[in-house]
Amino acid sequence: MSPEMRPPRPNGYRDAWCAELSAARAGSEARVAGWVHRRRDHGGLIFIDLRDRSGILQLVFHPDAAPEAHAAAHRLRSEHVVSARGEVVRRAAENVNPALATGEVELAVSELELLAEADTPPFPLDEDGPVDEALRLRHRPLDLRRPAMQRALELRHAVIRIIRSELEARDFLELETPMLTRSTPEGARDFLVPARMSPGSFFALPQSPQLFKQLLMVAGYERYYQIARCFRDEDLRADRQLEFTQLDLEMSFVDEDDVIETLEGVMGAVFAGAGFDVGAPPWPRMSYAEAMARYGSDRPDTRFGLEIGELGAALRGTEFKVFAGALASGGVVRGINAGARELARSELDALTELAKLHGAKGLVWAFVQEDGSWRSPVAKFLGGEEIARVGEILGAAPGDLLLIVADGAEIAAPALGALRLELARRFELVPEGAHEVRWIVEFPMFERDAETGRWSAVHHPFTAPTGDFADPETMLSRGYDLIVDGWELGGGSIRINRPEVQREVLSLLGMSGEEADRRFGFLLEALRYGAPPHGGIALGIDRIVAILGGHDSIREVIAFPKSASGADPLTGAPAEVDVAQLRELGLSLTAVPLNE
């Protein structure tokens, strides 16, 4: 995906990119500029690998042919900035470097100009070896010079360019929405910005452009998109940043198929452009219920087996109290066949701990023996028939390890889902280079908080529901998520376009009419003036680029990310501000910053 670069406009610094100077240019004069990537002295001759954005070119300095330039080259150190003029010459056959685009030639320098000196970098920039991340972020401008970072950011650019051109071809308008706004309802904590002109009031930074993009649909723009910066004050993980970038889009007079097909066109082009083979659209769709039952996750990694089996029917009437108890209280008994594995007791204990971490009361394990019977702490509580039926559902063969959880479905599913992923990681079950994409659809509209009993929206409260408000538990949403290799690239939904339905949803979520008006009055009012049926989606750009580039952390594809602890070691943000600034904002601090 590396962009073809056009020759630069000739000036006093350069008339060619380093990587442009191939064998075809041998015999011609050229001037290049860049950084000293590496330097080697070879009995008289000095070799410099010069690096600019396009790549690397070898400069050679001859003591006899160009004594002045040679003397100047003596003083060059890593990362000094120079401009060099000379003749492009073919290298002797034995010196050709096939690893370099310019490996057949070198520039025999006749004139060298030192443009800036560099202190010794805190870590080597001419190799992609591991460097402590804190050090990298503290010196990010240097880290960004490393070829691996440059490739990551070029990939990011290429992804966004494809997105723009695909949406352009579909008549989308690229429009911006405010950064200083009201709290938006994506469910995370807001970043607040004190408003100097209205003391005591605050703007919120947008968690997403959700409400504004809906207003653009009310306004008749029909097809909008934005490469939007979003802000969520959440605890960070490898795949989360306080501010992140999403492709945000919205369309009018559409249903699920229209949005999904549009995204398949856009993302199909992105995947193809990056050589990331997920198969041609249309991509498979799976209901939330099926994903939870078969994979224990609403973002299932479907690239390996270990599917979850439903064992309830096979165990109906069992006398084993753990299974019978779970079934009697409306729960489930489900299991996976981990395959032929030799696991020590301590490893089984670790798997049990993992299941418990997800709320399970325990984990039943069983090794299938030659005659089909089980070696398991619970074998003696189960009848031969039951063992045979469970074995049949899980496709058990001698040697296989079976893992079973008996609990509420809301616990058994994620517990087994986590076990699947752990087994896949431990036994490297994902086939090399395999990628799978799919849509998850038919989400529940609401979920009830186990402790407070309050309903919340599974997507967000502007998602259109189907079903009967009298029975919120069974209502579905018209939402869809796009999943690749077990990662959620993003999601969206068909929205509510009628104010009375929107009020009903907000009220079910425990919002009084008054609160609904206070927080979302501008949306509720706009919906009263003829809102078209509409829907959209948002996809995480950082995550997409990280997946395409094979990075574990989205920090690798963001030029200036925050560290895992939410700070920026480069600028020192967040930082204290002057008392005068606070006073102007009408603020005084009750909490003293930690470093005072």
Ligand code: ASP
């Ligand atoms: N606003 C949602 C989000 O940012 C996406 C959408 O519904 O379009 O997660």
